[in-house]
Amino acid sequence: MLKISDLLKELNDIAPFSDSESWDNTGLLVGNMDDNVTGIITALDCSIDTVEEAVIKKANVIISHHPLIFPNASKVVNEGAGKVIRKLIKEDINMIAMHTNLDHQSNGVSHMIAEALGFHETEILLPRTGNFKKLRVNINAEAKDEFKENLLKYSPAGTMGEYTEVSYEYEVKGQFIPGEAADPAIGKAGQKEHVDEFVIECMFDGKDQQSVIDAVMQYHPYEVPAYDILSLDKASETGLGVKFNYGDTLESLTELIRVKTGINIVNTVKGNDDIIQTAAVIGGSGMSYADDVFNSGADVLITGDVKYHEAYDAKAAGFNIIDAGHYLEVIMKQGLAELLAQKIDVPVEASTISTNPFE
Incomplete structure (x- = not known):
């Protein structure tokens, strides 16, 4: 039987936990290394509904992109993240986080987003x-x-x-x-x-x-x-984000994202009228890297969580930005499930639960 400790080794091959940022919290956050794995749910977030889904599907492992627990957590009570942790323990379900380590891989979250748009050939944006x-x-x-x-x-x-x-x-x-x-x-x-x-x-x-x-x-x-x-x-060979060749307008790329992902674009910053030859993707919040992205030769940055002043400065600099929202990373559910299914014989499913807070 595949144990949690064995599963972590397989996950480490996909996205080494050592590639996580120092502030991050990845790996086994709730559970027991010696448990046998009966089934796996991949998710963007681990919510109460996600745990209930795992119970129904007889899966005793949830692998989420966003960590449920960060180092500043000081109590586990029946509210917020504590409520989810208590239910995980009650239902004897293990919870593993693959966050910035998955972000930094050439086939990681940003690549999965590009693939969902139909672009399979990508390269690391910021090695x-x-x-x-x-x-x-x-x-x-x-x-x-x-x-x-x-x-x-x-x-x-x-x-x-x-x-x-x-x-x-x-x-x-x-x-x-x-x-x-x-x-x-x-x-x-x-x-x-x-x-x-x-x-x-x-x-x-x-x-x-x-x-x-x-x-x-x-x-x-x-x-x-x-x-x-x-x-x-x-x-x-690792790094943040990916870039790919596009060759059309900003408007066409915005529409492509909406059609291919089913996610409505939050906002678009049009800094110039040039054809988008090279498109860049940083899943989650990527605006702090904008200068490096455009210095690398990208013509547009697809990311999320763009603030007003960040957008204002980008437009003044002539940069194109597509704010597709942080939830665009939800694509990783299916991407990670497919990567893991190639390595193990235990059932792996992408969660069907939406954890989009704006719905």
Whole structure:
């Protein structure tokens, strides 16, 4: 049986929880890691009605985009979010949040919105600068192959995109004098040694630094391995929003959104009369990124929660904005259900409950 802990691993493959913003609250928020999964409901929000839907459908997991609990929650009483939490516990239903980690994937929420409009070819709008590191470690020639195999097989080092166990190596000459209290793998205390060595280099995610260091210490034959860790400023394969080629007017794009999603546009800011060659999508609230979006070459930003002064400044700057509302993210329900159904055998359904507060 698939346990909650197993489900979280599958979800982490779809959208690593480490990609969540520091202020966010993702992962298992209510539940038990050891529970067996009987069925899953995907939702934008976890409401009382969503929990009742899960009960009717005999699903004991709700995966919502918006977290039910944020760090400043101080009580669980029978009102607001507390009422939902109490019902989740009473009905023995697990609740998992996939929020900004799902936002930051190339096939995440913004991509799902673009797909719903009929645009399947997208690219990351605002790529993250990845926290990448490079390990550079010296190893004697005789122990090189065994050490390299263990390092790349049993540590997070050497993964680059869809490739694993990636490394580079080159020959060097090593020199050292062991101290009297040393216990060297090669040589004798007090005598200078010259060793034929190799330098092995491999990349890893900065969050895994301690795991990589632990692996070096575990598998390296030297008492004190010589290694360096370098920080690299490199674009990540994740980021916020997506962009796609359009090639028509602002008015036609606005109508396309309404027809394809069934969601009425809140407001449109027409900053110019140019043809929209490149359209950008940031699901949820994206106006704080407007300058970066238009500096990237986008001709319109599709997002939600646009304030009056933000719209005023955008129009003055000649920017086109389509405020499709925060609820446009509801498209993620079906998108996430489809991604997850490809990975597990447990029934997965998109919630049929509307949590749109403006209806």
